[in-house]
Amino acid sequence: MVFYLMNENPSSPQTEPQIQTAVLLLPAKSDCYWQNLAEVPFLLRNTLTLQRAGIKKLMIWSENTDAFQQKLKQDPRMNLDVEWIVDNAIGLHDTHVMVLDGSTLLEKAEIVEAMTPSTQYQTDGFHFFPEVLKEKNLIKVIPPRESSRLINKEDFRVAEERLLKSVGLSNDSLMDRLITRFISRQLTRVLLKTSLTPNQITFLSLLIGLGSAWCFYQGTFFSGITGALLLLVSAWVDCTDGEIARLKFMETSWGARFDIYCDNIVHFSVFFSIGMGLFFATGNSLYILYGGLAVFGSLVAFMILSGSIMKKKQAAGQGKTSETNLTDQLANRDFIYFLLVMACIERLDIFILLTAVGSNIFAIYLMYKRNRWTQ
Known part of the structure; x- marks a missing residue:
């Protein structure tokens, strides 16, 4: 899919700077370039993908430049320096x-890999390739993949399905991969068509999570099951905000922080409310203590981990993988499925006791690790 235009005497690949300028060739059939793909026009999606991969300057070669120039310029997500090539005048x-x-x-991973120059030459597969470019010293050619070419409605439908399946995070937990992402993708299909922003969806997830806490606070069997179900819905919606942000190129560092803070507010509220609900149901004040300890341990763990959680979440959203360690496994939200089981068998007392003990052991473990690193 990628060609390289380079000077006559390239130096060793190890010393070459990364390629930061791209030429995007648009074949004559232009009616599909502004067709939506996961609610982002096809041409704009490719342009934003190049921007996300690290391209700084983009030259677009099309026979119908007027149709797209203003639309690209007006999009607030565009930071690229875009130049439209006219009359074969290309100054490389x-x-x-x-x-x-x-x-x-286009796919970000493929573009990033192709940003390092190499010495292969192959020109098959392009439907449109100006003669003036053939006069340049093309030293590497990666032909377009026909499976990625979008021409008709079926091509767009298949491509959108691929995009929806690709929006999970590289550090997703086991239950995220098995259940949560499957359900959140169905919600994403619906919410993509709305004007809701990722941050608004995060706030909706927060409200549902607080509704879950209120149900647990009531201290009855059925309110406990309702609370557990609402917590699941909150988690599914919480996944949807990130999926939509990645699909629509709307990720921000503030949005990532807002998402993490909302997650933990929900968890703290749920733990406190389970303790209070059990106290109201039994009159045993120990459950207030258990709820408080669960909140305290979780809060300490969050204060220690918040920075690394932010970095890992942003890296995972960019497709970067990192080794999953014990801390990641213990800090995920798979406990929400265990909580539903405990609510159904009317043993929330076991859940809050385990959480009170486990969260504080985890917090002590994190403090120990932190002290070892600072020594």
């Missing part, structure tokens, strides 16, 4: 340039 000079087929759906 000695700049390393990547040339891509704009009729195919």
Whole structure:
């Protein structure tokens, strides 16, 4: 899918700077370039993908430039320096340039890999390739993948399904992969069509989570089951905000922080409310203590982990993988499924006791690890 335009005497690949300029070739059939793909126009999606991969300057070669220029300029997500090529006038000079087929759906990982120059040459697969570019010193060619070419409605439908399946995080837990992401993707299909922003969806998740806490606070069997179910819904909606942010290129560091804070507010509220609900149901004040300890241990763990959680979440959203350690396994939210089971068998007392003990042991473990690192 990618061509490289380079000077006559390239130096060793180890010393080459990364390619930061791209030429996007748009074949003559232009009616599909502004067709929505997961609610982002096809051409804009490819352009934002190049931007996300690290491209700084983009030259677009199309026979119908007027149709797209203003639309791209007006989009607030666009930070690229965009130049439209007219009358074969292309000034590449000695700049390393990547040339891509704009009729195919581009992928960030492929672009990042292609930003390092190499020495292969192959020109098959392009439906449109100007003669003037053939005169340049093309030293590497990666032909377009036909499976990624979007021409008709069926191509767009298949591509959107692939995008929806790709929006999970690389550090998702076991239950996230088995259950949570499957359900959240169905919600994402619906919410994509709305004007709701990711942060608004995060706030909706917070409200549902607080509704869950209120149910647990009532201290009855049926309110406990309702609370556990609402907590599951809150988690599914919470996954949806990130999926929509990645699909619509709306990720922000503030949004990531807001999401993490809302998650923990919900968890703290649920733990406190379970303790209070059990106290109201039994009159045993120990449950207030258990609820308080669960909140305290979780809060200490969050204060220690918040920075690393933020970094890992942002890296995972960019497709970067990191080794899953014991801390990651203990800090995930798979406990919500265990909580539903405990609510159904009317043993929330076991859950809150385990959480009170486990969260504080986890907090002590984190403090121990932190002290070892600072020594």
